[in-house]
Amino acid sequence: EEGVKYAENWNKDQAILQQLKAQVDAFCIPNAQVFDSAVRDKTVKPKVKISSVKQAEGNHPAVLMCSAYEFYPEKIKVSWLRNGEVVTTDVTSTMEMADGD
Incomplete structure (x- = not known):
């Protein structure tokens, strides 16, 4: 009051x-x-980690994972390249995970 x-x-x-x-x-x-x-107006380049999740066996290719951390602004585009060309087949993307969880 x-x-x-x-x-x-x-x-x-x-x-x-x-x-x-x-x-x-x-x-x-x-x-x-x-x-x-x-x-x-600030940007921070991502820290990137590439890891092998599954080794290649027979006819099954290896599974690679790319993780990006600590970048700003939060929107980011990640692409796999093979011989300088963007790979669009056999690629899976996941949604972002807050705080890398």
């Missing part, structure tokens, strides 16, 4: 509202833009 009383009084006082708006315009908005840019 005390907070409601303060809010009602402040909302009625145009001088206080103008002062607070000026503070937001002078300090909050410019700093938010700087901090936002500092975060959004």
